[in-house]
Amino acid sequence: MESFDWNPGSLLEMSGYYWKTCTLHTGVKLDVFTSIGSNTLTIDEINENLKVDKRGLSMLLNALSALELLVKKDEKYSNSPSALTFLSKESQQYLGFMIMHHHHLMESWHKMDKAIIEGKSAGRRSSFSDEERRESFLMGMFNIGMATAPKLSKELDLSGCKRLLDLGGGPGTFAIHFCLANPGLKAAVYDLSTTRPFAEKTIKKFNVSERIEFISGNYLEDEFTYPDSFDVAWLSHILHGEGPKQAQEIIGKAVLALKPRSKIYIHDFFLNDNMDGPLFPALFSINMYLRTPEGRSYSETEVSDMLMAHGVENVSRLSFEGPTQSGILSGITS
Numbered sequence: 225m226e227s228f229d230w231n232p233g234s235l236l237e238m239s240g241y242y243w244k245t246c247t248l249h250t251g252v253k254l255d256v257f258t259s260i261g262s263n264t265l266t267i268d269e270i271n272e273n274l275k276v277d278k279r280g281l282s283m284l285l286n287a288l289s290a291l292e293l294l295v296k297k298d299e300k301y302s303n304s305p306s307a308l309t310f311l312s313k314e315s316q317q318y319l320g321f322m323i324m325h326h327h328h329l330m331e332s333w334h335k336m337d338k339a340i341i342e343g344k345s346a347g348r349r350s351s352f353s354d355e356e357r358r359e360s361f362l363m364g365m366f367n368i369g370m371a372t373a374p375k376l377s378k379e380l381d382l383s384g385c386k387r388l389l390d391l392g393g394g395p396g397t398f399a400i401h402f403c404l405a406n407p408g409l410k411a412a413v414y415d416l417s418t419t420r421p422f423a424e425k426t427i428k429k430f431n432v433s434e435r436i437e438f439i440s441g442n443y444l445e446d447e448f449t450y451p452d453s454f455d456v457a458w459l460s461h462i463l464h465g466e467g468p469k470q471a472q473e474i475i476g477k478a479v480l481a482l483k484p485r486s487k488i489y490i491h492d493f494f495l496n497d498n499m500d501g502p503l504f505p506a507l508f509s510i511n512m513y514l515r516t517p518e519g520r521s522y523s524e525t526e527v528s529d530m531l532m533a534h535g536v537e538n539v540s541r542l543s544f545e546g547p548t549q550s551g552i553l554s555g556i557t558s
Contacts, residue, residue, distance in 0.1 A: 244291065248323065249326070250284060251293065256284070257293070257303055257307050257311035258313040259274060260301060260303050260312075261308075261314060264301070267281060267285060285301050289301065317370075321362075325361050325364035328360060329515070332345075332514040333511075339514055345513065345514055359422070363395065365394045366422075369398055371547050376398075380552075382409060382456060382487075385406065385455050385456040386409065388410070388412070388455075389412055389414060389453075389478065389481055389482070390402075390412065390414065391462065392460070393460070394415055396427050396438070398460055398491075399412075399427075399436050403436060404432065410436070411435065412436070412454070413438050414443065415438070416442060417441075443474055444470060444474070455482065457478040457482055459475070459490050459492075460492070461493075463490065464492055464493060464509075464520065464521055466516070468526070468530075471530060472530050475531060475534055476534050479535065482557045488531070488554070490554075491551075493549060494527065495521050495522065502549045505521040508548075524541055528553060531553065536558070537556050538555055540554060540555070541553055542554055
């Protein structure tokens, strides 16, 4: 790992980076970018929709312009092309749900010192939170999945597979794109009952409702009643929410649901064996510490061992790397 030469300037820049973060979050939360849309508007015209303090809005709009998310000319504001693409709710590539999920996580992160002193998480898991936060989390997962699933679905070899289990699949992003890329494939998204409305809405949007079913359940508490029902399992970003014992049990349940000689894929943020990198998985491990009783990032070796403990053979890491340093382990059930 290359060392970075920290200096007073870079340290202070990192320390104050939350100014930029909070400015972005506020712009999204107040729907500034959606309100402007494709128009060029004065502050009074923007505030017709927002109805907020004009002085504060003026500073916010100017700061967003300084960040080059807005363009200011002749006392009028318009969205930059990037903001119109990623920050307006009218766009198919809207990232606002994930940004709001990050916003909700901040209340835990600013209590990190207290959490470490007391040895307990500082917040609730987003999947069990109120509806607004749950929507931000689940549709945020859709945002992130859309940055990966369309390309990955063309690279992952699912030829010959007939039925896929998307365990903890949330809104069904990966199941959707795996089915779109493989005409002979059907899938089941298994997740909490509160996830069903978001998943069914998303599945319907992509016109694959007849090929993807939603199964309500809690993979920690419920026994699987689907032995030998699937020939491929996809576990994306669920192990890091649990402690080692629970993660091992989840893999065991997935293996139980698979026919012999079936494929299993684990998609997650894998640490190296020294547990000190890559950077995003290391920071994400703190996020899990703050939000869950036992969750953390796992090393590739730890997850490989969990798979092999359940008889999974030919465990290897694929060459794929996601936009936030995620990776995929694959194996074949015995």
